[in-house]
Amino acid sequence: MKYIDDTVVMKRMKSRLTYNKIWKAVFLLATSLALLTLVILLVRIVSQGTGYLNLDFFNNFGSRFPEKAGVKAALIGSIYLMLIIAPVSMFLGVGTAIYLEEYAKKNKFTNFIQMNISNLAGVPSIVFGLLGLTIFVRMLFLGKSLLAAGFTMSLLILPVIIVASQEAIRSVPKEQREASYGMGATKWQTITRVVLPAAIPGILTGTILALSRAVGETAPLVVLGIPVILQFLPDGLLSQFTTLPMQIYDWAKRPQEEFQFVASAGIIVLMILLVIMNSIAIFIRNKFQKRY
Amino acid sequence: MALGGLGREQSVQELIAKSREKKGKKFIEKLMPIILVITALISVLTTIGIVFTLIFETFEFFQRVSITDYLFGKEWLPFSGSEPLYGVLPLILGTLKVSVIAACVAVPLGIAAAIYLSEYASDRTRRTIKPILEVLAGVPTIVYGFFALTFVTPILQELMPSLKIFNALSPGIVVGIMILPMIASLSEDAMSSVPNSIREGALALGATKLEVSIKVVLPAALSGIIASVVLAVSRAIGETMIVSLAGGATPTFDFNVTGSIQTMTAYIVQVSSGDAGYGTTIYYSIYAVGFTLFIFTLIMNLLAQYISKRFREEY
Amino acid sequence: MVDLMNKTNNKETVNIKTPSPSMGPSIQAADKNSVFNTKNFNLWYGDHHALKDINLDIKENDVTAIIGPSGCGKSTYIKALNRMVELVPIVKTNGEINYRGRNILDASYEVEELRTRVGMVFQKPNPFPKSIYDNIAYGPRIHGIKNKKILDEIVEKSLRGAAIWDEVKDRLNQNAYGLSGGQQQRICIARCLAIEPDVILMDEPTSALDPISTLKVEELVQELKDNYSIIIVTHNMQQAARISDKTAFFLNGEVVEFDHTDKIFSTPKDQRTEDYISGRFG
Numbered sequence: 001m002k003y004i005d006d007t008v009v010m011k012r013m014k015s016r017l018t019y020n021k022i023w024k025a026v027f028l029l030a031t032s033l034a035l036l037t038l039v040i041l042l043v044r045i046v047s048q049g050t051g052y053l054n055l056d057f058f059n060n061f062g063s064r065f066p067e068k069a070g071v072k073a074a075l076i077g078s079i080y081l082m083l084i085i086a087p088v089s090m091f092l093g094v095g096t097a098i099y100l101e102e103y104a105k106k107n108k109f110t111n112f113i114q115m116n117i118s119n120l121a122g123v124p125s126i127v128f129g130l131l132g133l134t135i136f137v138r139m140l141f142l143g144k145s146l147l148a149a150g151f152t153m154s155l156l157i158l159p160v161i162i163v164a165s166q167e168a169i170r171s172v173p174k175e176q177r178e179a180s181y182g183m184g185a186t187k188w189q190t191i192t193r194v195v196l197p198a199a200i201p202g203i204l205t206g207t208i209l210a211l212s213r214a215v216g217e218t219a220p221l222v223v224l225g226i227p228v229i230l231q232f233l234p235d236g237l238l239s240q241f242t243t244l245p246m247q248i249y250d251w252a253k254r255p256q257e258e259f260q261f262v263a264s265a266g267i268i269v270l271m272i273l274l275v276i277m278n279s280i281a282i283f284i285r286n287k288f289q290k291r292y
Numbered sequence: 293m294a295l296g297g298l299g300r301e302q303s304v305q306e307l308i309a310k311s312r313e314k315k316g317k318k319f320i321e322k323l324m325p326i327i328l329v330i331t332a333l334i335s336v337l338t339t340i341g342i343v344f345t346l347i348f349e350t351f352e353f354f355q356r357v358s359i360t361d362y363l364f365g366k367e368w369l370p371f372s373g374s375e376p377l378y379g380v381l382p383l384i385l386g387t388l389k390v391s392v393i394a395a396c397v398a399v400p401l402g403i404a405a406a407i408y409l410s411e412y413a414s415d416r417t418r419r420t421i422k423p424i425l426e427v428l429a430g431v432p433t434i435v436y437g438f439f440a441l442t443f444v445t446p447i448l449q450e451l452m453p454s455l456k457i458f459n460a461l462s463p464g465i466v467v468g469i470m471i472l473p474m475i476a477s478l479s480e481d482a483m484s485s486v487p488n489s490i491r492e493g494a495l496a497l498g499a500t501k502l503e504v505s506i507k508v509v510l511p512a513a514l515s516g517i518i519a520s521v522v523l524a525v526s527r528a529i530g531e532t533m534i535v536s537l538a539g540g541a542t543p544t545f546d547f548n549v550t551g552s553i554q555t556m557t558a559y560i561v562q563v564s565s566g567d568a569g570y571g572t573t574i575y576y577s578i579y580a581v582g583f584t585l586f587i588f589t590l591i592m593n594l595l596a597q598y599i600s601k602r603f604r605e606e607y
Numbered sequence: 608m609v610d611l612m613n614k615t616n617n618k619e620t621v622n623i624k625t626p627s628p629s630m631g632p633s634i635q636a637a638d639k640n641s642v643f644n645t646k647n648f649n650l651w652y653g654d655h656h657a658l659k660d661i662n663l664d665i666k667e668n669d670v671t672a673i674i675g676p677s678g679c680g681k682s683t684y685i686k687a688l689n690r691m692v693e694l695v696p697i698v699k700t701n702g703e704i705n706y707r708g709r710n711i712l713d714a715s716y717e718v719e720e721l722r723t724r725v726g727m728v729f730q731k732p733n734p735f736p737k738s739i740y741d742n743i744a745y746g747p748r749i750h751g752i753k754n755k756k757i758l759d760e761i762v763e764k765s766l767r768g769a770a771i772w773d774e775v776k777d778r779l780n781q782n783a784y785g786l787s788g789g790q791q792q793r794i795c796i797a798r799c800l801a802i803e804p805d806v807i808l809m810d811e812p813t814s815a816l817d818p819i820s821t822l823k824v825e826e827l828v829q830e831l832k833d834n835y836s837i838i839i840v841t842h843n844m845q846q847a848a849r850i851s852d853k854t855a856f857f858l859n860g861e862v863v864e865f866d867h868t869d870k871i872f873s874t875p876k877d878q879r880t881e882d883y884i885s886g887r888f889g
Binding site: 016017019020023024026027028030031033034035037038040041044045091092095096098099100103104112113115116117118119120122123124125126127128129130131134135138155158159162186187188212213215216217218219222223224225245248249252253260263264267270271274278 | 327330341345400408427432434441476530537557560578579585590597
């Protein structure tokens with residue numbers, strides 16, 4: 001006795017196929033909507049901001065008057081901050097990755113460290129600001145300085161660098177290590193002469209991407225007490241400073257309508273900085289992709 | 293083999309033996325693991341630092357404000373000079389409003405995009421769209437905040453005249469857009485790792501692509517998808533700049549999304565931008581709120597990890 | 608190859624005479640020094656008893672082949688000879704492996720020193736993603752040789768020793784990955800030669816290569832045996848028969864038989880050896 005009635009199947013076929021077509025369009029629409037928002041955002045920022053991008057903009061400091069406002073202090077501050085974050089976070093992050101991948105035995109302690117790193121990655125950035133305020137600004141008497149902010153932000157992006165470096169190190173085939181050990185190389189020699197050279201492109205890419213996240217961060221710096229208006233350039237590790245996102249935040253908050261355009265101009269500068277950094281990362285990734 | 297290179301006849305083995313006698317190499321070999329362990333411990337120290345900082349300073353706060361007042365109070369008025377009130381519920385509600393709206397935006401759009409990318413899109417399309425999604429994820433939140441305040445809010449006000457300039461709807465939507473790539477990307481990863489053999493089995497029975505996607509692939513990847521949603525909501529909860537700029541600074545205990553609100557994160561920003569002196573109750577209140585925030589996100593992150601591990605399909 | 612009619616039942620022992628000390632390569636097998644004398648060696652991967660009571664005396668300047676079916680322990684054994692098995696944390700051993708009289712398993716024997724004397728060529732060619740020059744110079748450099756002139760000399764002599772100098776002499780600065788599989792394997796052999804080892808271990812060195820490259824490597828082995836002792840693990844019985852002086856047949860982690868190659872392949876003493884060689888199992 002047949003349970004499957006062919007006529008019923010045929011009747012349903014048409015509606016199922018139509019359903020299929022409709023939903024495919026819906027899914028495509030959803031995807032496009034997300035992409036569309038990005039386009040709208042970019043177009044809006046660019047159209048509002050380009051008018052204000054001129055040489056003065058780069059030469060001026062923040063000001064109460066929109067015509068006189070500029071990103072000089074903020075841009076330099078962001079770059080200086082990056083110059084501190086980069087070595088600190090790389091040293092800690094790559095060091096941790098080398099330890100986890102090459103030295104640590106697979107035991108509970110190692111698992112604990114790994115889990116801890118994953119959890120740190122999910123902590124809101126503002127909480128890192130609170131940590132930095134208590135430990136670096138107050139306890140270590142660093143004040144609202146480049147150094148305090150640098151340490152705080154380094155800890156913030158540390159998990160990203162660790163994970164990226166671990167992946168890069170892991171992707172070096174074990175046959176390479178075997179060849180090195182087979183010739184009587186020690187562990188550290190194998191790491192520095194074979195593993196790290198092969199893993200550097202991945203490590204660099206991950207680090208640059210992590211740095212570009214740090215560049216765009218505002219919340220932790222607000223908690224640390226970093227000022228938004230600064231009329232001078234930072235002159236040392238313990239000096240006060242401000243950053244691009246902080247400057248943009250200040251402009252965005254102001255009621256005068258002209259400041260909206262100024263903020264847009266600041267955003268364009270920030271975006272250009274990010275594009276440069278990400279392009280370098282992508283360039284490195286593409287150029288040094290090894291095929292084993 | 294003998295080497296005439298420098299006019300001396302010395303075998304390679306002899307040179308090696310000489311060099312092995314140098315002590316320096318052995319010292320470095322022993323030293324490096326120690327240095328590396330210390331760097332690894334920094335990450336552990338960071339967590340300990342965060343927990344201790346929060347607990348310590350929150351403890352100071354609870355010397356001045358009772359825990360029941362904090363946890364169950366419905367008014368958050370720290371700046372009212374004579375009788376400040378520290379009931380945290382309005383802040384939690386503010387955060388919740390934004391996060392729920394964000395989820396309503398991000399979850400359907402994100403999963404739909406993931407289905408499209410994983411099941412329908414050609415290889416080339418996927419390779420073009422995925423990086424663009426990554427760009428969306430990389431936009432600094434201050435930019436999103438500015439966008440919410442100056443573009444989204446005015447448009448929403450056209451559609452809903454009763455909408456105030458500071459509200460929960462606008463930042464909610466924009467936070468949703470911000471976390472959308474996270475859901476899309478992680479869900480797409482989860483769906484892509486469903487083996488093709490399962491899809492082929494269903495197609496061979498005459499199923500349409502839609503039926504395969506919804507009835508076969510989605511359930512198989514469900515744990516990964518749910519984990520991605522939980523993670524994204526956790527991110528939304530911790531989001532600061534968008535809600536600071538577009539949400540306002542009015543903690544209210546209601547479910548109204550058209551008026552000004554204040555989230556936990558926005559409060560911390562408000563106090564930090566101001567002149568709260570060290571040692572005042574207001575100063576310690578940001579740690580108490582920060583601690584509350586930390587607990588929320590920690591629970592969600594652990595939940596996501598648990599879901600991911602416990603319900604992972606073994607292929 | 609195997610003469611079923613002439614199978615003898617009385618067992619002859621192998622390696623009865625104690626080798627007399629001699630300084631150079633000698634023709635008489637009995638006069639040759641022992642290079643690797645393994646005594647009662649056992650190895651476990653966790654709970655799996657991979658090598659059972661191995662007793663094997665390998666002579667210098669011999670090409671000794673190790674044959675046997677998959678999983679019989681031949682790769683494990685050869686990796687024990689230069690202590691590469693130690694890279695796997697769950698490995699446990701007992702017994703002795705004496706390299707020129709000293710037990711390499713002794714805690715006081717530094718493994719890096721052992722590996723400068725006992726080199727290894729792997730199954731899949733694994734040159735470093737560096738220039739050909741840097742590949743060959745890697746060994747000398749890690750052992751402290753920095754002088755460029757000396758390195759140049761070592762690189763040339765090693766590449767000549769591996770019969771590949773003429774093919775690469777004009778492109779020493781190019782990446783080793785640009786070479787074919789067979790060339791890469793010879794680069795790996797040259798890299799191994801650069802630190803002047805005493806023994807060369809080869810773990811199925813031609814199984815990933817095409818027949819022509821395989822032939823070149825086999826010719827190389829014949830040339831090298833005058834100056835080195837070579838122990839080669841191979842899946843390919845015909846290869847063992849072609850190039851080796853002595854052959855050891857491993858089965859299930861044990862040495863079933865060890866004798867001169869022509870005897871193993873014509874008149875094996877053990878039934879299992881005969882079955883393997885005649886293809887009854889593999």
